[in-house]
Amino acid sequence: MYALRQLATLAAVADHGTFGRAAVALGYTQSSVSQQIAVLEKEAGGPLFDRPGGPRPVRLTPLGAVVLEHGRELLARAQAMTDAVDRFRAGDGRIDIGTFQTATNVLLPPLIRELRDAHPGCDIRLFEEETDVPDLGEIDLMFFDGPGDGDVERLKVLADPHVLVARPGDFAPGPVELKELDGHPLVAHPAICDQARVEATLDAAGIAPRFVFRTVGNEALLAMVRAGLGAAVMPRLSVTDDQQLSLHPLDPQLPDREIYLLWQAGRTHSPLVAHAIEIARKLAAGLT
Known part of the structure; x- marks a missing residue:
């Protein structure tokens, strides 16, 4: 040899x-x-x-x-x-991150910006999926609207309150009582993840809205609200500010949507992944 x-x-x-x-x-x-x-x-x-x-x-x-x-x-x-x-x-490796709409729009841009600044040669790959069960088998990190189950480690990034989104004038200004949603037409996300928890809370309170349209797209939901098809109960960060929309607190308030960063427990991280988690911790502290 x-x-x-x-x-x-x-x-x-x-x-x-x-x-x-x-x-x-x-x-x-x-x-x-x-x-x-x-x-x-x-x-x-x-x-x-x-x-x-x-x-x-x-x-x-x-x-x-x-x-x-x-x-x-x-x-x-x-x-x-x-x-x-x-x-x-030095951190110039590859990182695979799972995400969903709100994380893509709100959380990922500052994280990616800081990673890129620190590691210009890194390879960042994003996978956006709306799923009820986080699959961490092929990715390093995943943003998910729940703590996840099984052998995972987690970082709670933020708590996102729910609001009622409607056309101006459809409800009186200020908080809307949950009982007003009983029988009211609503547009909504598919009944998975946070939406499933929202509907379970309403059902436990004896409130049965009439769901007239479902889609995974936040903008599609807001477009249907503007068109008058129905109101929507959505996490605040999913809603863009718009003069054609009126946002109302709910009374009583629904449990917040909690967004977590998940990764496989016991997994050895590359320096790039470890830095991404460090940045996420800093973001979480700032958002809190």
């Missing part, structure tokens, strides 16, 4: 022409260079240099040329690996 150190010595002798100059370039003694070349020649089964003697430079033998050609390739690959490991340690 050819050692990289010996191959580097071979390349230095070939480049500099003598064992002495190679020793100076490498910071070795000349005897150390001679010993390393001797080990290589034993491994290769023949001489790697013709040694004319005197001040004349050594010359590669045909066997030496073969060993040097492949040796340079191995040295280049080793250097590439060293460079890649250095970039990885």
Whole structure:
């Protein structure tokens, strides 16, 4: 097995022409260079240099040329690996982040901006999905509107209160009592995640709205509210400010939607993922 150190010595002798100059370039003694070349020649089964003697430079033998050609390739690959490991340690790796609408619009931009500033060469990949069960198998981190189940670690990022979104004038200004929603037409997200919890809370209070339209798109819901199809109970961060919409607190208030950052428990993080979690903690403290 050819050692990289010996191959580097071979390349230095070939480049500099003598064992002495190679020793100076490498910071070795000349005897150390001679010993390393001797080990290589034993491994290769023949001489790697013709040694004319005197001040004349050594010359590669045909066997030496073969060993040097492949040796340079191995040295280049080793250097590439060293460079890649250095970039990885510096945070210039890849990170896969799962997300959903609110996280994409509100939480991810400052996180990505800070990651990009600190690690310009990093590869950030985002996967947006509205799902009732977070799947962390193929990703590093996931923003999710719930604490998740199973073997996960979690960071609570923020609590997002619910509001009633309606057209101006459809409800009196100020808070709206939950009982006013009984039988009222509502547009809503699919009954998963936070929406499922909202509907369970309403059902437990004996309130049965009439759901007339469902979609995963926040903007589609707001468009239907503007059109007069129905009102909507939505987390505040899902609602854009609009003069065509009126926002009302609910009385009693529904439980907040809680947004978490999740990752697999016991998983060793890359420096990039660890930095992303650190940034998320800082964001959570600021948002709180």
